Amino acid sequence: MHESKSSGAQNIALALGNNLSRRSFLKILMMTGAAAALPGTGLLRSFSQEGPVFGRATFAGPGAYQTFRNACPRNCYDTCGIVSYVKDGVLEFVEGEPTSTYTNGGLCVKGYAYPRTVYSPDRIKYPMRQVGRGSGNWERISWEEALDAISGKILEIKEKDGSLLGMALTKYSGNFGITHYGVEGMLSSLGYTTRFVGTPCWPAGIDAQNYDMGNMWCNDPEDMAQSKYIIVWGANPAYCSVHSLKYIYEAKKRGAKVVVIDPVLTQTAVKGDEYWQIKPGADGALALAMSRHLIDQGLVSREWVAANGLGYDEYEAYIKANVTVEWGAEQAGLPVDVVKRVAEEFAAADPATIWIGYGMQRHVNGGVNVRAIDALVAMTGNVGKPGGGARYGHLFTWGFNYNAMVQAAPEGSVGYTGATGPKGEFDTGQGADAAATYTDRTFNINKIGQEILDAQDPPVRLLWIANKNVVSQDFDKNKIVKAFEKVEMIVAVDLFFNPTVEQADIVLPTVTPFEDWTVNVSYWHYWLHLNEQAIKPLFETKSDIEIASALSAVLNAKQPGSCTFPQNIDAKEMMIKEFNDGIYQLFGITSWEDLRKGAAKAKLPSSASWSDLKFATPSGKYEFKSEIAQTNGHTALPEYKAGREAYAPLRLLTPHAKHGLHSQFQNLDWMHDLNPEPLVYVHPRTAGAKGIVDGDTVRVFNPTGEIRLKAQLTNNVPADTLLMYEAWFGAKNGFNVNLLVDDVSSDMGAYKTGSPGVAIHDQFADIEKVAA
Amino acid sequence: MTAQTPSILHFSRFFFAANAAELQSAYEGLASDGAPLPVVTDWREVAFSFNRLFVGPRALQAPPYASLYLDGDDTRLMGASTSRIRQLYAMLGLASPWQDRIPDDHLALELDALWQIEQALATVASPQLQDARDYLIGRLRAWVPAFVGRIQAAPQVHPVIVAVADALTRALGRVDPIAVC
Amino acid sequence: MSKRYAFHVNMALCIGCDTCAMACKNQYHQEAGIVWRKVYPVSEAIYPHRDRAWMSLACNHCDNPPCLEGCPASAYTKRDDGVVVHHPDLCIGCQQCLHTCPFGVPQYNPHTKKAEKCSLCWERLDAGLQPACVQGCPTGALTLVDLETFDDPNAIQFPPGFPHLPEVGPSTRFTLPEQPKIVRRES
Numbered sequence A: 001m002h003e004s005k006s007s008g009a010q011n012i013a014l015a016l017g018n019n020l021s022r023r024s025f026l027k028i029l030m031m032t033g034a035a036a037a038l039p040g041t042g043l044l045r046s047f048s049q050e051g052p053v054f055g056r057a058t059f060a061g062p063g064a065y066q067t068f069r070n071a072c073p074r075n076c077y078d079t080c081g082i083v084s085y086v087k088d089g090v091l092e093f094v095e096g097e098p099t100s101t102y103t104n105g106g107l108c109v110k111g112y113a114y115p116r117t118v119y120s121p122d123r124i125k126y127p128m129r130q131v132g133r134g135s136g137n138w139e140r141i142s143w144e145e146a147l148d149a150i151s152g153k154i155l156e157i158k159e160k161d162g163s164l165l166g167m168a169l170t171k172y173s174g175n176f177g178i179t180h181y182g183v184e185g186m187l188s189s190l191g192y193t194t195r196f197v198g199t200p201c202w203p204a205g206i207d208a209q210n211y212d213m214g215n216m217w218c219n220d221p222e223d224m225a226q227s228k229y230i231i232v233w234g235a236n237p238a239y240c241s242v243h244s245l246k247y248i249y250e251a252k253k254r255g256a257k258v259v260v261i262d263p264v265l266t267q268t269a270v271k272g273d274e275y276w277q278i279k280p281g282a283d284g285a286l287a288l289a290m291s292r293h294l295i296d297q298g299l300v301s302r303e304w305v306a307a308n309g310l311g312y313d314e315y316e317a318y319i320k321a322n323v324t325v326e327w328g329a330e331q332a333g334l335p336v337d338v339v340k341r342v343a344e345e346f347a348a349a350d351p352a353t354i355w356i357g358y359g360m361q362r363h364v365n366g367g368v369n370v371r372a373i374d375a376l377v378a379m380t381g382n383v384g385k386p387g388g389g390a391r392y393g394h395l396f397t398w399g400f401n402y403n404a405m406v407q408a409a410p411e412g413s414v415g416y417t418g419a420t421g422p423k424g425e426f427d428t429g430q431g432a433d434a435a436a437t438y439t440d441r442t443f444n445i446n447k448i449g450q451e452i453l454d455a456q457d458p459p460v461r462l463l464w465i466a467n468k469n470v471v472s473q474d475f476d477k478n479k480i481v482k483a484f485e486k487v488e489m490i491v492a493v494d495l496f497f498n499p500t501v502e503q504a505d506i507v508l509p510t511v512t513p514f515e516d517w518t519v520n521v522s523y524w525h526y527w528l529h530l531n532e533q534a535i536k537p538l539f540e541t542k543s544d545i546e547i548a549s550a551l552s553a554v555l556n557a558k559q560p561g562s563c564t565f566p567q568n569i570d571a572k573e574m575m576i577k578e579f580n581d582g583i584y585q586l587f588g589i590t591s592w593e594d595l596r597k598g599a600a601k602a603k604l605p606s607s608a609s610w611s612d613l614k615f616a617t618p619s620g621k622y623e624f625k626s627e628i629a630q631t632n633g634h635t636a637l638p639e640y641k642a643g644r645e646a647y648a649p650l651r652l653l654t655p656h657a658k659h660g661l662h663s664q665f666q667n668l669d670w671m672h673d674l675n676p677e678p679l680v681y682v683h684p685r686t687a688g689a690k691g692i693v694d695g696d697t698v699r700v701f702n703p704t705g706e707i708r709l710k711a712q713l714t715n716n717v718p719a720d721t722l723l724m725y726e727a728w729f730g731a732k733n734g735f736n737v738n739l740l741v742d743d744v745s746s747d748m749g750a751y752k753t754g755s756p757g758v759a760i761h762d763q764f765a766d767i768e769k770v771a772a
Numbered sequence B: 001m002t003a004q005t006p007s008i009l010h011f012s013r014f015f016f017a018a019n020a021a022e023l024q025s026a027y028e029g030l031a032s033d034g035a036p037l038p039v040v041t042d043w044r045e046v047a048f049s050f051n052r053l054f055v056g057p058r059a060l061q062a063p064p065y066a067s068l069y070l071d072g073d074d075t076r077l078m079g080a081s082t083s084r085i086r087q088l089y090a091m092l093g094l095a096s097p098w099q100d101r102i103p104d105d106h107l108a109l110e111l112d113a114l115w116q117i118e119q120a121l122a123t124v125a126s127p128q129l130q131d132a133r134d135y136l137i138g139r140l141r142a143w144v145p146a147f148v149g150r151i152q153a154a155p156q157v158h159p160v161i162v163a164v165a166d167a168l169t170r171a172l173g174r175v176d177p178i179a180v181c
Numbered sequence C: 001m002s003k004r005y006a007f008h009v010n011m012a013l014c015i016g017c018d019t020c021a022m023a024c025k026n027q028y029h030q031e032a033g034i035v036w037r038k039v040y041p042v043s044e045a046i047y048p049h050r051d052r053a054w055m056s057l058a059c060n061h062c063d064n065p066p067c068l069e070g071c072p073a074s075a076y077t078k079r080d081d082g083v084v085v086h087h088p089d090l091c092i093g094c095q096q097c098l099h100t101c102p103f104g105v106p107q108y109n110p111h112t113k114k115a116e117k118c119s120l121c122w123e124r125l126d127a128g129l130q131p132a133c134v135q136g137c138p139t140g141a142l143t144l145v146d147l148e149t150f151d152d153p154n155a156i157q158f159p160p161g162f163p164h165l166p167e168v169g170p171s172t173r174f175t176l177p178e179q180p181k182i183v184r185r186e187s
């Protein structure tokens, strides 16, 4: 024992490993009066009964742990159920939920790193105030002091402006647990405020599917195993949805063909039968070319489009007049014969499906490109079929009460009087009061820098940031930091000291899933997971709704009636209140408590979405021609739309990483063991022309900004393209892809999410070697 | 108690301070014990440095948790050494009210245990308590130097905190098997 | 008949996702810098696309383990089921096994001043569970097999890039990766 020298100390060290000796030791202390002589009133307190039993081992046997059910809420296709193993109040390890056939007992590299998140000494532990934004001079303050300062600001704004529109919220996907919509609820409970609405993720595709089918609704991913032909188009499940791969493998095993279309030879691409290196943004042109070939060859499912389509004839006429296979293949950079062959194979297979990735809609023409792909699936009669479908995502299982989210404005609140749309993709319209005279003011979530710079009457005075590392993950980092100077007070709620917290005035420490009560569903699979509190919240961390509740108490004490958020909430009760009969019926459970035994899957009439072929469009049909699209400023048909003009020599792609989810996970030391540093991937020919060799430090730059990092040479990327994976590597590394990504919008998104998306992959840059 | 050996209690409270005022009061306790310590003009500056070292919100310069030094794993709280010290507290009939929230091996809690043992030994002769005290001193001597080393090496560290850390090292080095407080 | 446990690494299924490596760290909390299972990229000379084929490797639990033979402290034992166990209580930290293991498996832990390596999760096996890494693998690429009954005709013992040492008898079996048809842009 390195800790002990004397034999007395040795005795103690031995006793520490042995419950019996510990208890007899204490007994002796008590008998001899020594125990009573201990003050017992220091930081440590006396207890009268025998001590609890402690001890630790590697895998201590299946009976040695208490287990809890948790879920990974970090905005992932897989949204895994987790079984947490707790011993002596400490989370020892995690496993995947065994009762879900999707998770199947395993997690991913990120999920298995959770114990490290929870017990990282770098977690934010206490509410703190920065004296001088960006100064690094932080004072620890109590929750009372923090909430006093924040509530003071809120009341000051109301007094000064006559409304709370000077208070703004930006929140996104750091935690998709249903009770975390209580952050929006907190803002609503204060009155009418400014909301950054929309989603940086998938809005163009959401609108596209809504125009075509009236909703975004994908088949159960588990039914891909029945597909005879799978095109994975702009998705990389090998990085972003590892649990989906097994269904694709199963389909292959049963004889299906798998084609992967992606600008990059991804890890998913090498697992298919065939890979196409498409020119970024040319997805629509390619889908139109394939459709033209189907028309030419008489391979369109005439029966299906006649029975279920609206405007198909016009779409066909448009294609015949404007599209040739040669033209589309050339746009995509692919050989004509290959395009024709796969179009024919796709049409011949039954069922055939296309997985439409979120990457391919992050373009100025992303939404209309999704529509063209949807149309290709529909023309072959594959929509509404098990094993078929144009798979993008769904919100089918999200019908909770949003009890924490739906809060009424305090009486007499004054707000915005202009027109507004939905506040993000999860806005179900619940709580919207048609009779209300006022609403919230909405700003584009994807242009936070510009919106704050432009905001007037009132400006953004108080910015609340939750579940979002804005400075890392939003677009045009430099502009955001500059805009923040205009804001009078910034409050960030977070787990780690990231670049956003660095710019905050007050930081509030929050909980991991293991310290929280909530419930989680996926936008991809159809499982429902309970998230129980497995351990006590460390330090002074609080969940989003606990913060809202505490703020409400302070506000009401200062100015009765100024906040409607329930006070003195119980996090578990709040979780229970999110359930309703609809959820119970959908999942075939009688109580939320059933979920303590394992996950539940939605009882679907069919694994296929739209299996009854009754679409949610105005016509009830699959709308090849959408009047709503036209009304919203798009073409009614999924016509060709050119991509963004290059503004620098090389295309820059910044997709999702293997080891992180946005700015989460990659900062952990365990992750650094597996993936130590960011890289830019460059084609050897491009590198050669610039004198760059493998491992060189390079500068990647464009008019938005620049990044310095190491280059890796690989022909997985095309010669005209640079690739780096978005991530936050922790406080010691300033890597941030959004130094290079501007905030230009994609075409669609405003219809269903309130703001258009961002053309994340329509970015360009140059590269040069820098002296080491 | 000798003039040069300030009470372990004041060290404990210093490292547990939540704000400038608590730092100041613990510091004054140390100084009244006779520790040769510099005069402080701006306690807020001390608190900024204290938070960079031990509290946050940035990644800590010198996390005050024993397991990070004793378990060879300096990025995980609640390690094996945390569990061991909790067991020691339990053997003494003590428990932390922050159990499972603040790791039991926070420097201030370990020092508090030592202080309580010394208080008891001042009134009763107990070989068991003496053993516990030896164990605790051995343990503190095993990790505090590495912890103090990180304080000394930290950028922008306030000299007052270095002075307190050095005084703690001296105090732990000086205590002998005979109770001093 | 007793079992002969081994890992089957199916590179045709493996996506190099590092889940297995992290599942091991999740179970054993190895300090930063110590990794018992590592997912190695297959060199481009063997598989023509960089970082696109992988070998998930840990201890090979060899038939004739040189780590065991060379250990002066008898800190290694081989169980009847094939698992090669390192006993930290016996290990004197001489680092002999770091040199004798031809696969570079044992790692020296400077804190404990002892060697350590993959245990094949024998505590989990004894409890009727799968090794943590195997349970974690989302694609079925990493499985635990019993060589007494395993008879996959495509599985091989010495894939290209893996040391060819029949006398040592590493138990790990491999299935080679496949290649898709690739259609690139003319650029």
Ligand code: SF4
Binding pocket: C013, C014, C015, C016, C017, C018, C019, C020, C021, C039, C054, C056, C136, C137, C138, C139, C140, C141, C142
């Ligand atoms: S978990 Fe499975 S698929 Fe992932 S790297 Fe390991 S062996 Fe390969």
Ligand code: SF4
Binding pocket: C058, C059, C060, C061, C062, C065, C066, C067, C068, C084, C100, C101, C102, C103, C104, C105, C106, C117, C170
């Ligand atoms: S791989 Fe190395 S450590 Fe494992 S059994 Fe073989 S020789 Fe020993």
Ligand code: SF4
Binding pocket: C023, C024, C025, C027, C036, C037, C058, C059, C117, C118, C119, C120, C121, C131, C132, C133, C134
């Ligand atoms: S078998 Fe167990 S110890 Fe070995 S690599 Fe897998 S998880 Fe780690």
